[in-house]
Structures are given as structure tokens and as C-alpha cells.
Amino acid sequence: MPRPTGRVLTLLELLQSGGTRTVAELADRLGVDGRTVRRYVDHLVDLDVPVESVRGRYGGYRLGPGHRLPPLMLGDDEALAVLLGLIAGRRAGLTTADSTASETAAAKIQRVLPRHVAHRLDALLDTLDVTDRPGPAPEAPDTDVLLTLADAVRHRRPVAIRYTDREGRRTERTLHAYGIVAHAGRWYVTGHDADRAADRSLRLDRIADARALPGSFEPPADPEPARRLLEGFATAAYRHEVTVRVRATAEEVRAHFPASVATVGTDGEEGWLRLELRAERLDWVPPLLAALDRPFVIERPDELRERVAALADRLAARARAS
Structure with missing residues (x-):
């Protein structure tokens, strides 16, 4: 599709999202100057799209009554998949710097869906939260x-x-x-x-x-909801309860022990923090403590002390061998 034609269609989508858009706003979103915006508006008018010019300090362009798109033939599952992909991509920062395409695509789908489907999807988008932990796209639930x-x-x-x-x-x-x-x-x-x-x-x-x-x-x-979920992971009942005092900043600790893994609080002694977590296995904890590379004291369990000491012995032996 030629670039001018693509921008004309993008202009139409921006106007269809409702309200009055100023020339400056449209020019910025389309990456063109004000004269080019007016030329694109003339193209839409030639296609019998009812674009109205609004005068005054807050004037610009808006879409007049009478313009309708045909119904979008998507079922609940299809519409849900498309909209969630667009919304989750924006919230997770997976879209390009210019988010116009994803915004207008989502607006277009929501606007032309059957009312009963659109109402249910609106409820989901209003209540959806996304954590910042990287991972694969969520598997589709029922x-x-x-x-x-x-x-x-x-x-x-x-x-x-x-x-x-x-x-x-x-x-x-x-x-x-x-x-x-x-x-x-x-x-x-x-x-x-x-x-x-x-x-x-x-x-x-x-x-x-x-x-x-x-x-x-x-x-x-x-x-x-997202904070409650992560805190629930960190405090869930597992086989081992771990408490470690660490001399570090909260940012240093969180770089290796995120909120979904552990809780971090003050220890009473200046410069020290108390790290608490629960785990079914302990084998992954010593490498993270080593990577943290800050002074620490293991309060519990004794098994973790043994595992950290064993890791230190292995690393020292390999260093001497090299």
C-alpha cells in the first residue's frame, strides 16, 4: 500500500476513535505537516466520508454522523485473541515507538464488534493487569x-x-x-x-x-491485583523457609530476587536487609546469593548453609585447577 494511502486510512481511524482532533495533533500522529493533513482530509471527503471542520481555538476535524463500517465477523474467541494481543503488547512494551497502529486497530475492532461481545471484552480490558516479568505469551484460558x-x-x-x-x-x-x-x-x-x-x-x-x-x-x-499475585508467590507455603540477612540496597537484592520470589524488608541494623523466601528446592538459591556478591548471613535453614559452602568449595577447586 502506498504510504500516502496508508496515512489517509490512519487518519480515518484516528477520527473514528471519536472527538475533535486538532490539525497539530493529527500532523504529529501521522508524521506530516498541517498542509498535508488538510490534503488527506480532502481525500476522505472525495470518498464521501463525512469529515467536519470545527472552527475556534480548540478546532480541528471530527467525523460527522452517518459513517458506519460493516460488522466485523469475529467470534468471542477470535476477538479476544486479537484484542489481547494488541493490548498486552502495548502494556508490555512490545510495540514500536509509534503506537498509532495498535491503538487504531484496537479501536476499530472494539467499535464494530456486536454489542454483546464488545461489552464483555470491555470488562476484560478494564480489569486486566500485566506483570513486568518476561515470559511467553499467556496460554489462552477458557x-x-x-x-x-x-x-x-x-x-x-x-x-x-x-x-x-x-x-x-x-x-x-x-x-x-x-x-x-x-x-x-x-x-x-x-x-x-x-x-x-x-x-x-x-x-x-x-x-x-x-x-x-x-x-x-x-x-x-x-x-x-498484580502486586497481590507476586506477594502471594513469595509467601506461599513450600517445603523450605529461607531467611537471609544481606548487606545491600533493595535494588541490588531485587535484581536477583524479584517480588514473585522473595520479600525484602529492613533488618534493624543500618545497611542490612532481611530476605525471606519459600521454596520446594534449595539448589537454585546459592547461585543467586553468589551472583548478588554482597555480604550475607544465612539464618535458616541449616541445609542452605551446607549448600552454599559446597558451592564455594566447587568454585574454589575449579579456580585452582585453571
């Missing part, structure tokens, strides 16, 4: 479960779910969902498990069914 949970978050409705935990146990639960999070290749929902009277983060691929219930609930003032 569409109806995902959209039902998103609607429950948006309207503060409790939901009944059937959940299978990591031990294979199947339970029915009532969840007050706070938000939906994409993290490291998986989808999660955070919220309050009413049957267990505790906050939980649950994997969506383990939810077999979700059904909205009557009534409503009041979420926390600042639910922060």
Missing part, C-alpha cells in the same frame, strides 16, 4: 470463564467456581474477584475466597466453570 470473571470484577459480583488445586483436589468456591493478571505465561485471578475467609490467587486454567451469583461485594480501596 473464554467464557475469563469473560465471566472480568464481568464479575467490573460489577463487583461474587462468582461460584469449580477449581482443581495443584494436588488434584476439586472444590467449589465462592470468589470475590479483585482483578485478572497475566504473568509469566499464565492467567490468574486474584480475590477473596469467601469459603476460606482468605485472599487467594488462582490459575485460570484450573477453573472449570464460573457462574455469577446474586448480590455484590466491596473490594479493597486499592486491590492492586
Whole structure:
């Protein structure tokens, strides 16, 4: 497609997103000067697109009534896949510096979807959060479960779910969902498990069914779904409980022990921090402590001291051999 034609279509998409756009704004988004914007507007008018000129201090151009696009023939799953790809790409910083293409594509899809589909997808986009941990694209969960949970978050409705935990146990639960999070290749929902009277983060691929219930609930003032998810990972019950005192800054520690792995707090002694984590295995902890390369004291468990000492012996032996 010739570049001028592509820019004319981009101009149309910008106008279709609603409101009045100034000439300066359009010129900046299209990468052209004001005279060229006016020429592109004339092209649209020649194609019977009702572009209106708005005079005054905040004047510019807007799309007049009567212009409609044909319905976009996408099902729930297809529309969900396309929109999530665009939105997640923008939030994760995977798009180019000029985000006009992804913005207008998302606006175009949302605008021409059937109303019942658009309403459910709007709820998901309003409630979706993405952590900054790199990872593969999240595996697609059951569409109806995902959209039902998103609607429950948006309207503060409790939901009944059937959940299978990591031990294979199947339970029915009532969840007050706070938000939906994409993290490291998986989808999660955070919220309050009413049957267990505790906050939980649950994997969506383990939810077999979700059904909205009557009534409503009041979420926390600042639910922060992504933060709750990461803190839940760091404090989950595992085989080993590790506590290490480290003489370092929080930034130095976090470079090797992110929030999803460990909690970091003050120790009482100036310059020292307390690092706490839980793990099923300890073999990955000594290399991270070595890479941190800061003074540390292992408070527990004794097995970790032995593993760190063994790693130090191996490294020293290899250094002498070389």
C-alpha cells in the first residue's frame, strides 16, 4: 500500500476513535505537516466520508454522523485473541515507538464488534493487569470463564467456581474477584475466597466453570491485583523457609530476587536487609546469593548453609585447577 494511502486510512481511524482532533495533533500522529493533513482530509471527503471542520481555538476535524463500517465477523474467541494481543503488547512494551497502529486497530475492532461481545471484552480490558516479568505469551484460558470473571470484577459480583488445586483436589468456591493478571505465561485471578475467609490467587486454567451469583461485594480501596499475585508467590507455603540477612540496597537484592520470589524488608541494623523466601528446592538459591556478591548471613535453614559452602568449595577447586 502506498504510504500516502496508508496515512489517509490512519487518519480515518484516528477520527473514528471519536472527538475533535486538532490539525497539530493529527500532523504529529501521522508524521506530516498541517498542509498535508488538510490534503488527506480532502481525500476522505472525495470518498464521501463525512469529515467536519470545527472552527475556534480548540478546532480541528471530527467525523460527522452517518459513517458506519460493516460488522466485523469475529467470534468471542477470535476477538479476544486479537484484542489481547494488541493490548498486552502495548502494556508490555512490545510495540514500536509509534503506537498509532495498535491503538487504531484496537479501536476499530472494539467499535464494530456486536454489542454483546464488545461489552464483555470491555470488562476484560478494564480489569486486566500485566506483570513486568518476561515470559511467553499467556496460554489462552477458557473464554467464557475469563469473560465471566472480568464481568464479575467490573460489577463487583461474587462468582461460584469449580477449581482443581495443584494436588488434584476439586472444590467449589465462592470468589470475590479483585482483578485478572497475566504473568509469566499464565492467567490468574486474584480475590477473596469467601469459603476460606482468605485472599487467594488462582490459575485460570484450573477453573472449570464460573457462574455469577446474586448480590455484590466491596473490594479493597486499592486491590492492586498484580502486586497481590507476586506477594502471594513469595509467601506461599513450600517445603523450605529461607531467611537471609544481606548487606545491600533493595535494588541490588531485587535484581536477583524479584517480588514473585522473595520479600525484602529492613533488618534493624543500618545497611542490612532481611530476605525471606519459600521454596520446594534449595539448589537454585546459592547461585543467586553468589551472583548478588554482597555480604550475607544465612539464618535458616541449616541445609542452605551446607549448600552454599559446597558451592564455594566447587568454585574454589575449579579456580585452582585453571
